Amino acid sequence: MVVKLFINGYGNIGRRIALAFTKDKDIHLIGVAKYTCDSKTREAIENKFNVYVSHEMTKLFKERGYTITGEIPEAIEQSDLIIDASKEGEGFNNKKNYYEPKKKSAIFQGGEERYGKHSVADIIHNSRVNYESMGGRKYVIQGSCNVSGMGRIMQPLIENFSNIKRYDVTLIRRSADLEDMREVKDSIEWDKNPHHQDDVKDFIPSANLYVESYKVPSRMMHLHQIAVRFDGKAPNKDSLLEIFQNEFGVAILNSAKGTADIRRKAIDLDFPNGDTNMVHIHQDMLRIQDDTVKISYSDDQTGMVIPENYLLMQSMIYRRPRSQAIRNTDKLFQMNKKRKILEEEFK
Ligand SMILES: NC(=O)c1ccc[n+]([C@@H]2O[C@H](COP(=O)([O-])OP(=O)(O)OC[C@H]3O[C@@H](n4cnc5c(N)ncnc54)[C@H](OP(=O)(O)O)[C@@H]3O)[C@@H](O)[C@H]2O)c1
Numbered sequence: 232m233v234v235k236l237f238i239n240g241y242g243n244i245g246r247r248i249a250l251a252f253t254k255d256k257d258i259h260l261i262g263v264a265k266y267t268c269d270s271k272t273r274e275a276i277e278n279k280f281n282v283y284v285s286h287e288m289t290k291l292f293k294e295r296g297y298t299i300t301g302e303i304p305e306a307i308e309q310s311d312l313i314i315d316a317s318k319e320g321e322g323f324n325n326k327k328n329y330y331e332p333k334k335k336s337a338i339f340q341g342g343e344e345r346y347g348k349h350s351v352a353d354i355i356h357n358s359r360v361n362y363e364s365m366g367g368r369k370y371v372i373q374g375s376c377n378v379s380g381m382g383r384i385m386q387p388l389i390e391n392f393s394n395i396k397r398y399d400v401t402l403i404r405r406s407a408d409l410e411d412m413r414e415v416k417d418s419i420e421w422d423k424n425p426h427h428q429d430d431v432k433d434f435i436p437s438a439n440l441y442v443e444s445y446k447v448p449s450r451m452m453h454l455h456q457i458a459v460r461f462d463g464k465a466p467n468k469d470s471l472l473e474i475f476q477n478e479f480g481v482a483i484l485n486s487a488k489g490t491a492d493i494r495r496k497a498i499d500l501d502f503p504n505g506d507t508n509m510v511h512i513h514q515d516m517l518r519i520q521d522d523t524v525k526i527s528y529s530d531d532q533t534g535m536v537i538p539e540n541y542l543l544m545q546s547m548i549y550r551r552p553r554s555q556a557i558r559n560t561d562k563l564f565q566m567n568k569k570r571k572i573l574e575e576e577f578k
Contacts, residue, residue: 234548237261237283237310239303239325241275243408244340245316247504247537249280254563255541261306265292272297281306304329312548313337314540315351323349326370336368338543341375341536345426345433357382358542359478360434362553365546373540377402377444377453378430380510380530383481384457385435387474394462396522402427402444403454408533409494409505411450420446452490453530458523465524468517479557480509480538481528482570484577487513490529496576497531497569506534507573508564538564 234257238245241263252258262281265272268291275282281300284292292299300306307313307329315322315330319342330337343351352370356362360382365371374382381400388395402425406415425444432440459465475481487493498505508531516527538560545556561567 232549233257233259234544235259235261235309235311237306237313238263238316239307239313240316240318240321241265241271241280241282242316242318243410243533244536245314246271246275247506247533248314248316248540249275250278250503251537251563252541252544253280255559261310262300264303264306268292268295268297304333307333307335310335312544314544315339315343319343320349322351326351330370336547337370338540338547339370339372341373341378341430343372345372345430355430355433356539356543356546357386357434358539358553358556359383359386359480362542362546362556365543366550368547371543371547373536373543374430374434375427376530376532376535377404377427377455379535379539380453380455380528381427381431381457382434383478383510384455384475384512384526384528385431385438385440387478388459389435389438391474392461392466395459396462397439397460398441399458399460400427400440400442401456401458402442403456404444404446405449405451405453405490405532406446407450409450415448415450417448419448422446449490451494453532454490454527455530456525456527458525461522461524463522465519465522468519471517471519471524471526472512472514475512479561480535480566480570482507482509482511482573483514484511484573485514487511487529487577493529493573493577494531496573500572500576502569504534506537507531507569508534508538508566509570510535511573511577538566 283306322339322343339351355372422444428442512528518525545551
């Protein structure tokens, strides 16, 4: 079955989704939405994507010489599924104005609200935890990169150890993405109430989890540290690493010195968009102290959620078994191959 897809928003996430998903012959991309008349419109047209804009902006785009296919509501009307990749917080209005009235299914991104009066969906997807529960749902949030990364590390631990008492997570987040034009502020910023804690507890409700989050002046990647406290002595290093050896989307690196090493390597190796699409456990930073294990891993913010959206779509629309969805995802994103290359480069 061919799915007619519209991508509402063509920023860092939307353009990556468009570029990757159009390689799947089961997806017919109706087009992408643009809201600002800027050079990204040219890029979308050069990539052969139909561009849809609002009624008010149509004249301006045409005056500036852009070939516009139509207005956003027309594209939504033609679609089976919308991936909302709007700037944070706009998804709620899009749902109320377009998706709900037109009875269209939508996937929202991690910047949207799960709780409260602006909630867009009643579940957050994490492919490692709740992939199977997405089948047939109308509205789902794809967890943010940080939240996706936490699920990818915590769930294998939960499945292997029944004596975990508590998780303390420190998220050290990049301030902007590489392609963002905005200036990176020279400051370490803290988050008084990180949403990541509630978001992860949405799909791992039993976790005794405490999250702190800081933003640092970097554009490269996030670095997270999870301190896992066990009831009794912590497991040894080898048994911990063994758990992650065959985890999809987890690389184990030994000699990277910082997040920029990995990002630059991905760019030098011509990985599409310079994305690795995964988390990278830094083996050399794995600490075991009495009852506590400290796992440090970097998280490819822009790349992580693209295969996650692809996995979610396969559950939501096609109800494919997870093993098959993982195979399809690996085919599209070559994640196992990228993992091997990175592990060799940073052995
Ligand atoms: N960047 C990351 O690393 C990352 C990782 C995980 C999750 N996310 C989440 O993904 C979402 C998108 O992030 P992003 O980094 O791609 O942001 P972005 O680069 O700022 O792009 C946002 C896009 O939204 C478009 N837009 C503006 N108003 C809109 C509306 N009403 N409806 C739909 N689209 C609208 C903008 O269009 P114009 O450019 O035409 O103005 C822009 O292309 C956010 O929820 C974010 O939290 C981002």
